[in-house]
Amino acid sequence: MRENTLGSLIWLRLMRFTNQSNQMSNVFLKRFDLTTAQFDVLMQIRIYQPLTQMELAEKVTITQGGISRMLARLEKEGYITRKLDWKTKTISLTNKAEKMLEKVTPEQVAFQSSFFHDVLTEEEQQTLYKLMTKVHKHSQKKELPPV
Amino acid sequence: MRENTLGSLIWLRLMRFTNQSNQMSNVFLKRFDLTTAQFDVLMQIRIYQPLTQMELAEKVTITQGGISRMLARLEKEGYITRKLDWKTKTISLTNKAEKMLEKVTPEQVAFQSSFFHDVLTEEEQQTLYKLMTKVHKHSQKKELPPV
DNA sequence: GCATGTGACTTGATTAATCAAATGATCAAA
DNA sequence: TTTGATCATTTGATTAATCAAGTCACATGC
Numbered sequence: 001m002r003e004n005t006l007g008s009l010i011w012l013r014l015m016r017f018t019n020q021s022n023q024m025s026n027v028f029l030k031r032f033d034l035t036t037a038q039f040d041v042l043m044q045i046r047i048y049q050p051l052t053q054m055e056l057a058e059k060v061t062i063t064q065g066g067i068s069r070m071l072a073r074l075e076k077e078g079y080i081t082r083k084l085d086w087k088t089k090t091i092s093l094t095n096k097a098e099k100m101l102e103k104v105t106p107e108q109v110a111f112q113s114s115f116f117h118d119v120l121t122e123e124e125q126q127t128l129y130k131l132m133t134k135v136h137k138h139s140q141k142k143e144l145p146p147v
Numbered sequence: 148m149r150e151n152t153l154g155s156l157i158w159l160r161l162m163r164f165t166n167q168s169n170q171m172s173n174v175f176l177k178r179f180d181l182t183t184a185q186f187d188v189l190m191q192i193r194i195y196q197p198l199t200q201m202e203l204a205e206k207v208t209i210t211q212g213g214i215s216r217m218l219a220r221l222e223k224e225g226y227i228t229r230k231l232d233w234k235t236k237t238i239s240l241t242n243k244a245e246k247m248l249e250k251v252t253p254e255q256v257a258f259q260s261s262f263f264h265d266v267l268t269e270e271e272q273q274t275l276y277k278l279m280t281k282v283h284k285h286s287q288k289k290e291l292p293p294v
Numbered sequence: 295g296c297a298t299g300t301g302a303c304t305t306g307a308t309t310a311a312t313c314a315a316a317t318g319a320t321c322a323a324a
Numbered sequence: 325t326t327t328g329a330t331c332a333t334t335t336g337a338t339t340a341a342t343c344a345a346g347t348c349a350c351a352t353g354c
Contacts, residue, residue: 007260018165113154
């Protein structure tokens with residue numbers, strides 16, 4: 001047990017939980033023909049539109065190549081448009097996507113929330129959010145030690 | 148903002164954090180020619196060996212197909228052996244893997260822990276662990292609503 | 295003892311992510 | 325007005341995961 005610090009236990013829990021709940025979310029969203037990643041991207045566009053691909057990639061922690069292909073798929077589905085302004089493509093949602101999100105978002109939000117709402121009190125949720133925010137913000141500043 | 152319940156904010160934080168720290172962990176482990184997933188699998192084998200592929204797949208929340216290929220890779224690298232007992236393959240670590248883990252584990256554990264240790268007090272870590280354990284255990288029991 | 299079932303694992307097809315090299319558009323300077 | 329520099333995006337190669345169908349060894353019932 002010497003090696004199992006509290007931190008590594010937390011890490012494992014977080015990984016297992018997100019992995020698993022992500023899979024469940026994919027199953028849940030299949031009825032709308034969406035993946036969790038796609039829903040996430042569409043929501044970010046909804047909030048921040050219009051924005052560039054780089055900004056979007058940054059927000060959802062995916063590579064530029066990844067966002068390029070993902071947006072190509074969403075564009076083919078008719079959920080977004082990309083227009084070339086100056087040298088940058090700005091992304092916006094189509095009406096089709098707005099309508100779809102209006103319907104799907106409450107369900108998906110309820111689904112996500114149920115993971116926490118069912119077992120934690122309001123106060124515990126506040127605490128969890130506060131702690132994870134601290135941890136997340138810290139990790140974004142983190143430098144990897146040199147090889 | 149109506150739609151952003153506390154739960155969905157937590158969900159997003161967790162996803163972003165694990166996604167990002169997982170990527171960082173992959174970079175960190177590259178020096179040992181390992182991925183985070185491989186390290187995770189090897190650690191589980193170390194703790195629970197000997198065990199079957201099904202049990203292992205269950206533990207690391209991956210499909211049977213996934214674990215089959217992953218173990219094939221680890222076997223080719225000389226980290227594990229699989230022998231056919233009755234109709235089940237039991238997996239164990241090789242000496243090579245034991246030695247490697249002895250060296251890598253403390254570093255990886257320290258790396259994981261640093262995400263939490265640097266910004267949370269011991270007590271806050273305890274709280275975070277307790278809350279995530281509750282949430283995780285609950286999610287494992289969760290049934291998806293029917294389509 | 296043959297046929298059928300079952301359980302554990304593998305594999306083919308598909309999907310989606312990564313990295314790194316290529317493309318394409320604008321700007322800046324000679 | 326061509327040449328190079330820079331920046332955003334795309335694309336080819338590779339890796340790894342999923343699902344579902346396939347294999348293989350043993351068990352069980354007729």
